[in-house]
Amino acid sequence: MVKTVVGEETQLKLVEDRVFQSGISAQVGIVIGKISSSIDRGFVFDLIPTPPNDGGQPACYISESKDDNSNKKKGSAKGKSQTQLDSSSPTSSLVIDSDWVAEHARQVSRMLLGGMHVVGVYVWASEISFKNSTLKLWQTVKEVAQAAASFENGLDERLLIHISYSPRRWTCRNCSVGSTMTSNSLRPCDFKMGRVLASLQTFRCMYNFDIRLPIYRENLSKANTLTNILHNGISRHAKELKSAKDIIDGNLVVQDQPCTSDGLHEVELLLPFMKDASFEACSQKEVLGVVAYQGSACSYAYLSPREPISQAVADIKADILTSLKSRLAIISDEGEEDMDSTAEAGRDSNAEISTEKSISKLDLSLLRKSCILTFPRRVLVPWVGGAFICDYLQPSETFQVLEDNLKELMSMEAPIDVSKIIEAETEATSLKIKSFWDAVISNPSTSQSASPSKKNSQKDSTQKEASREPVKSTTFNIVIPIIVLLVAMLLGFFLFVRDPKAHSRVV
Template sequence: MVRTVYSPEYCLQYLEQYASQEVYVIGLILGQVTNSRENVIHLARTPEEKTDTSSEASYTSEKPEARRSLLGISETWVADHAKHVTRMLPGGMFVQGIFITSDEDIFEDPNFYSKVKSVLNYTYKSLNANQYMCGNYPDSNEKLILHMCTSTKVLTCKSIELGTGSKMSIKPVDWKFLPKPQQWQRLDCYYEFDDVYPVVVKKSGISVKHQFQQILESAHKTIESSVMFIDGELKDGSEALEQLHKKKKLKNSTKSSQDAPKSMHVSLFVPFENCLPETVEYLECDGNIHFSGVVASSVFMYPKATVSEAISAVKQDIIRSLASRFTMHCDALIDDNLLPEEKVCFNEPPRRVLVPVGSLYLCDYLFPGEAPAEALLSVKELLDLQITEADVVCDIETPADTSEFDALDRDTSSEELLATPQEASQFMYITGICFAMLVLIVSIFIHYYDGIATCLGNFFSRA
């Protein structure tokens, strides 16, 4: 059976735009794979690589005429572009492959074909190295290669199975362009974090990146164990999203002539037994990290996708968003280590904003003090799109409220409000002792209750 891929018609116009210029272009195919259908949402040209190695020279929007040939492309550069774009994708959407416009037949020329395989292999090894960014990826190693010849304008799409050595199987793909925009089912979720994590100071100080990694691992376990409710109800995982929409529309039609809401509200609940660790270890910590805030999640699914696929996408979106913010925040730090004598340190990762791409939204992140105009630059460089500042949705997450921290920082007696390492460890030990005493009291009560019940049972049986 031939693999079929659906994409909006503007993707064809996008390819023809570069093919008509008779220039070589390479870029990423962005899309979503479900059991019901595979949809491509956008094609994003990989920016021209700069020779400048400074930190400011990451990407540029220079004209693509500077490129000479596919053979000169850097695998690292394409992989880096894929990592940056993946941060902008909501859960359930991934980099599906690469597209190329060139005059050469990349499938017939062994040199070009070898280069394409090398670029794909390196890109996906780089992406798969970060499970939090690319987790829940569909169980398939087949990646897309879309090619348009600049001279004939002939479009060819094939899939290559990676990880099979030099004998990679190549299969034809039927690429279909949709004249009408694809309809999507939107799922919105607001997930709140309010957790405290211990900090142990080593001789080299505290690594912010290491602490964030521990928070991310803990959050991943918690979210994966959570149960998802859609519009306040627990749904059957095999049911299609469009069926839920139809049922709600039919239910609301008896009360109002208006259609059902375009988006579905998602709530994640963590089972109580999963909130407690299997074993409790008491250690002397030198401080703590209070991780608090709300992650706004907006996921777009093909309407025929199942509830189980939507659950996986929402959970993956929250984790991907956290991983993206932590990575960006750590990259922006001048020094990754916090000195042990620093009693209070406030870290504010970037907040999420939405940017329109076709009939759905992708996302970007703004650091404190950055204006929406900063998102326009990212969208232009990474997605090769022109949008206006008014198109950026900035109100899904509000900036962090630092008033409490500022007041604490200004207070000369603020050190008295902070527990010393000894006080923190004592509190942890006291908590453990109180819990043990509670367990002991309950055990004694149950023991004596069973004894009394046995005596009463014997008494009544004899009576």
């Protein structure tokens, strides 16, 4: 249970000044940080406001009582002071679009590296509005926790930060996002500010992967879409990755020790040599083809002070899996709008399928041609305090798309310095999907016209011819030395009988 939370002072002061000068009565957003169960401590790196929804409406505002509405009709509204007066009304409460906040959290979670997570929700509101909206705030935190859950997340704790302007102060609560809200679901915790980002340790890993998955016949599996196959494959690969040996800066990690050295730490993962369990008990009658999900993933992780070095390795592994799932989610999201055309293209065996939109939701048991799918590449962008965040770009997208995404989702108004962007995943090592139809007969028309008896007779004759050839070859190889030996013996005997005196003289 987290009892102490430390926030990055530089970033949080900027957030406080920004919302205070804006004059708005309420604002909601997400909290980026880390909750460390090993040291029972929480860290807050930054607060990101949730942007307006598609209709241009804010994600949070103050509900107005009947008295407030009557005052507005009489023309008593007086700008900022009246707004704060309304929010201080005993009946005022917060109206929050929790679904939109959760969607914002889901998209931002894709842009965070290892050791960074969406750990909760913050709200800018008066004390009265906050107290009158406890249930709604808890529900929002719970939805955010579900939308931005990490790959292996066993914690049910999230943070709820309240920035009050009447009076002006910060408070933090530990939210237990269980099934129902109880009296212990919101517990106050000690909140203080300090230099958090400057004390982070950075770890990097270039991970090469090759995940091969079978495509079953339609009557044996109902999960033959590309999305389902890869999702299940990544989940299985997580078990192998968990048992990998860890090497940091050339040294094998053998014990749970803190990281004492500064600078960038290089991580290598050694996977165990084992047979791919996904192909066990599979035969040619069950499998139509193979999906090969292969490439390189650039992974980063940030270790907080006093955390053991094993936590950095765990964050690296989780970041690799999250990165693979995020690319798959991007492909799936972009293919939603083309579902109808995709299904029709898949039923046509002569259809040329080459784009990610045309096969992301396609039932691969209907596909009869090999295809290649290029996945988005991961690029790293400088964020705050020397830390990086990431985004994913399709082969046809430019850095302008990257800048637009960061501005909308991360509230980064300053232009991006292109020279500081890290592109470790080059085009040569980008992620790809390859479907191999090795089990499909190359000429179905010929095989269907042949009768079973004819096939069996051809098979038997082929086996007989194949069995005769090695016997002939072996017999021939044995006879030749025997003939040579007999000729030599006869020749020697003939010479001895013809001239026995010559033999005696030699002796």
